[in-house]
Amino acid sequence: MSDAPEVKTPSFAMVRTLGLVSVICGIIIVGVYQVTLPAADANRKLALERQVFKVLPTAKSVVTYYATEKGIVAAAGLDQPPAGAVIFYAVYDAAKKLAGIAAEASSAGYADQVRVLYAYDTEKQAITGIGVISMRETPGIGDKILTDQDFLKNFESLDVHLSADLQSLANAVKTVKHGTKSGAWQIDAISGATVTSKAVGRGINESTQILLPRLLPHLEKLRSPS
Amino acid sequence: MSQIELRAAPHQHSGSNVPTIMRNVVYSMLPICAFSVWQYGLSAALLILVVTISCLAAERINSTISGTADTLSDWSAVITGVLLALTLPPSFPLWMGVVAGFTAIWLGKSLFGGLGQNPFNPALIGRAFVQAAFPTAISTWVPAFTPNRFVECIPTTLTAPFMSPPDIVHWIKLQGMDAFTGATPMARWKFENVSASTMDFLTGQVTASAGETSAILILVCGLYLAFKKYLDWRIPVSVMGSAMLVAAAFHLVQPDRYPAPTFVLLSGGLMLGAWFMATDMATSPITPRGVWLYGALIGIVTVMIRYFGGLTEGVMYAILIANAAAPLLDQFNQPRILGETRGKS
């Protein structure tokens, strides 16, 4: 084949072929996208609800919001999140009362980003539960954050109340060495899985430091959804 | 037959060949094994026995399959087995020891073409594999000198194959050793900033792998081999010296954060690694300057992993890394041939 003399192809033919291929492929992609979009969206919604319901067992429905410097806005009806927005989920119980807030915290663990979803109780101003969204920590060591009962106890009521000026947490969330927890805002690390424990603490701290000051002034808006 | 055999020097054979050297290394390890058995009793004895037998079995199966001559008689598989067993915790389940033994011989040696062809120390390959496979079991430590150690096994030892070992916290409590923390001195230093006394290290009164406890014993056995010229004395000297130097430098700058050099030298597997692992002839350099650099690399990397890595112990990976660097070190440190000028190579 390669020994055959070079066939002179007119430029037009090349452009025409590439154009033709692109058109065919474009039609296929758009068609499949349209067909699968509803199913994929439904799947994503299901997955989100499953995760939120795990950290807030009383939950019945979830509404997605964006928190920006200026305030909070419901995600429904927006094509693009506003610049610099943090995503969070307002969670309602069966009586349509605000059951809590869920948001994602993520930080670098031992192997990859550790992404957790935490539940925030607006009355207690505390974190009341966490669930892992994704991680690739070492099985048998890092993934103890899913199963270690002592570690999960940290998140039954992890204090994240804001300081008087409402600009930052009164006490930054911090992961401390196993057995040295002294404040309600501290996380007692798992002995032997310190890196992963620290990643969870760091992620929650970063997320709450940004989200809560933006969120708290607008709680009323969430309590009485239009 | 009437031809004169023409050969280059050397012409005189010292009389020592591979099996002789290997056998002597095994003899020199016997006191360490004995001490380990005295400390940990039945479990340690079974572990050493089972790991060594599985290494021999792997070697035999391998030579049967590949149809090569039987290589059991060169004693090298025995060394690998005993060394491997000495680096494992005494409570290590026996079936995992079998996995370690087979991995050491097959992955560490046979695949590369057998004795002398292996780029890495086979015993350490075996240990590295089980450390990655069973991270919990390999960091479970038990107290030494328990009262019933010669009549009963540590409960984890006889775990059924492929099953996970039982929890031994309760068993340890039953032994009446309240002070036992379940962590090695290095882990305690790393996570709790507690140092152990030098005397305890020297006499083996610490929590450690089966054969890493008594520094004095390892030193004596190592010196015997060095005296018999079965190992290159430069390697352990260089490993221990460089580790001490680096540790001393850190200790001088921040004495409260970094432990004393003697702690670094005596804790964990540094002594055993320096005398018995790093000196493996097939995996260490042969040029004099290369040997010094090789030892220094092991010492420095060990300290770096211990101080800044996620692991508490770094000797194993330090030696494996240096094994990988050995051919390169030889290449760059060829001694000058008499009569040739420098820089012309």
Added chain:
Amino acid sequence: MSAPSNFDEFLDGIWKQNPIFVMVLGMCPTLAVTVSAVNAISMGLATTFVLGASCLLVSLLRHSIPKQVRIASYIVIIATFVTVVDYAIQAISLDLYEALGAYIKLIVANCILLGRAEAHAAKNPPMPAMLNAIGMGFGFTLGLFAIGCVREILGAGKLFDISLFGPHFQPWVVMVLPPGGFFVLAGWLIVFAAFDHYKTKRTLGVQA
């Protein structure tokens, strides 16, 4: 050499030219997504679909694609079907989508695909081209499955998420970590090499 039958084309990729064990191609997904048998099969079938569909299209268009722009055309075609698979998996199962991660998109860079398009589909009529491609895909799936089985059994004590050894099984953590992929792949390559060695010796023995 007579033209191979369609059935031979199909068998070619499954055994004689198995992409993983014989040609050692497509190592990226082979090592990355074989932690469980389900992942391995899904990845293999996704690749099989892309292979079959893109080779069919390449073969149909083989006379109208000028040599100079062929690579560009093949890549566009392959990328299209990868996108299709990507959407389809999102619609079928989000868990599977997360488990396979970036490796679905990376099918585009799998050398088996461009290799088949360039070496086979561009020179053959649609029917044999597609059969050959699907055979390759099944061979790839078979390879992934063989690796995935071993890794799931040793790494989790399960097969297809069904526990095999009861609750006390000790998982071999290393098997679900990246090194496990290398170990198991190497193990299978040894088995295949040994088999090949044995067969060659026997054939030679018969001739002698």
